[in-house]
Amino acid sequence: MTLHIQNAWLPEQGLTQIQVEAGRIVAMGTDLLPPPEAERLDAEGMAVVPGFVNGHSHAAMTLLRGFGDDMPLMEWLQTRIWPAEARLTEEDVYWGTRLACLEMIRSGTLCFADMYWHFHGVARAVEHSGLRAALGAVMIDVEGEKQARECQYLAEKLCAEVKGYSDRVRFSLTPHAIYTVSAHSLRWVSAFAARHDLPVQIHLAETQHEVEQCLRTHGVRPAVYLDQQGLLHANMVLAHAVHLDDNELDLIAQRGATVVTNPVSNMKLAVGGVFPYRKAAARQIPIALGTDGAASNNTLDMFQNMKMLALIQKHAEQDPTVLPAEAAWALATGCQAPIFGQSGRVAVGEKADFLLLRHAVPEMTPHHHFVSHLVYAATGHVVDTAIVAGRVLMRNRRVEDEEEIRHEVNARMQRVCQVSDAWQNR
């Protein structure tokens, strides 16, 4: 089945038609004729742009959005998040991830990397939503060897079972952090990932506390310690990377690991410090942008997260020229982080993953600089149409099952959080 898009506007190039077959862009130009049997889509008044890559999320945490804000980190985790998470079932996680995917589609994210519990709940939701994602089941072995063996068994099992999903669902290993996973398990992850050519995601250097604990326990800083366990290489994704010194940045650059910065979550949780973007970019470290979970953000709209990234970096460096609009846009669409497999380009031969944006809106007026408006003025609400692998996931801002997803999540959270629904019982 061919998808033929007419009258799309490609910024800096002009009007074009786009032909999609078997999930890829096969032709673009002004003089394309739609095959008679093609599905046609008129993009009059819309710009075609690549989708966002959300490099770090805990998608199902949409379930806990607003269930505790403005609290000290440990109090928030211990009194709100962990008790609620302990009550979540795989079905809850399925619906929470559906909600996250719905929100991502509506705000232009087409590919994400995730780390959470109840793997198949997450994977089924990604499959149904139509997005692409690299998923992993959280590994934590603070309880000791038995827990470590369970995590390893689960990873082996999931690595096989994931073949039952489409190629949009990629499996990755997700050890939680260096302070929640033993050195032995980290080395197991390193070996297993190498054997199966799997990407590995881990939280690293999010807080100063983590750095101090690592220095105290292991005598080295977090990136060095991770390297010692065989987990600093081109298949590694390091989430947060706030508290890194120059030596660690050099090491990350040498090893080719990817860093994902989560500026909104870092600010909301007040982790102290800011990801050293300028130093990392100067070393050509691959960099992506993430939202983290919705409980610490609380939106998955990458437009907002992209703007915050540009702002906090300018603020931190006291230099308004840092991370100009074009750089922020490239970073947020995955151009600087090849590991996520999105090129950030809408071009012949690329995957048919892209957005149609309604730019004739007040906040994108006047017509001075399109990319500036994307980064500094727009929100996810300008996304009209979202396409992944040639499949139309949203058209005219309508996504299948939206009502059902919202109702399911509201009903489930009344049970999980053991509260009545003040909005419904009004």
Place this chain on the structure above:
Amino acid sequence: MTLHIQNAWLPEQGLTQIQVEAGRIVAMGTDLLPPPEAERLDAEGMAVVPGFVNGHSHAAMTLLRGFGDDMPLMEWLQTRIWPAEARLTEEDVYWGTRLACLEMIRSGTLCFADMYWHFHGVARAVEHSGLRAALGAVMIDVEGEKQARECQYLAEKLCAEVKGYSDRVRFSLTPHAIYTVSAHSLRWVSAFAARHDLPVQIHLAETQHEVEQCLRTHGVRPAVYLDQQGLLHANMVLAHAVHLDDNELDLIAQRGATVVTNPVSNMKLAVGGVFPYRKAAARQIPIALGTDGAASNNTLDMFQNMKMLALIQKHAEQDPTVLPAEAAWALATGCQAPIFGQSGRVAVGEKADFLLLRHAVPEMTPHHHFVSHLVYAATGHVVDTAIVAGRVLMRNRRVEDEEEIRHEVNARMQRVCQVSDAWQNR
């Protein structure tokens, strides 16, 4: 004419009907009967909340949105903003302000304070848009006495002419800053404002450079200098207030002046430092939130600006408990700054200025905490209906003249910025 609103949901109180007469809320409750001749509005599925107060803006600078970003402050002003502003006519400013008002209505701002050139262009736009605003013509006398006398003459003239507008348009004096207005003119402003009971808006302590220059020239810091000119009192609005020491905060608190923080603009221009919110709040200084002009923001959506305020304060204080959602919401709706005349309450006896929000959206799911969702998850796109003085300015997200405003602004900016329109000539 009575406006009767049915089925509105008042957070924390429940369903209510609202009756509006002569611009005020005259009755609320579940058992109100609509008068037979009343205009009826069904708010089924919507929450009623107060509108935002944008405490500092240069509304017509929507004209220059995206016309220069990511540049050092002085280069940006000298090579982009000032040359373009010099070519603006009153009609340009009228349309730029119409665009700003359109954007504000669509994102929930119902009252703003403004400082710009071509006063009547701004005032006519406010009048036509239906919003409330305190407006002033920029006073700058760096060229000397002749310019000072022209500014004074203009202020006197406008103070009389403003009576030709409705009571939604308030006149204020707007000396630009202590480094662009002479001590003699500042004292004139002080006397004239006292004589006519006018509010005064000024930029203060935006950059460290301003502080150093003030110390060098006058031997005291900016707030002390302003006080010496008779311009620190309860009718004063101080925009930015980033670089203040404890003594200045004490003085501002004693005098009762209002501070307006503009976190997004401050970060985008990288002015260095952060408004000392915690210290100001501890001294009970009246505080409001502003966007500054769209050229340095680049959105007038107060939802986003409110979230950024909460985030940058948590980040700066390294404390996630600073500015919790309820405090950010109160601040952004004008509760902490009585000078703007908005109570931040939807209640009998108050002005009929409020919003109806569509909260049944993915980003406000699930139903844990309504105000948290407003501050951390929503954008201006949840605003369905905007009402000022009982007049419906937007319903179902439709504002009168939207298309015309966008087209006028685009056409005018091709002339002013002397560029062809790359979006139109595609």
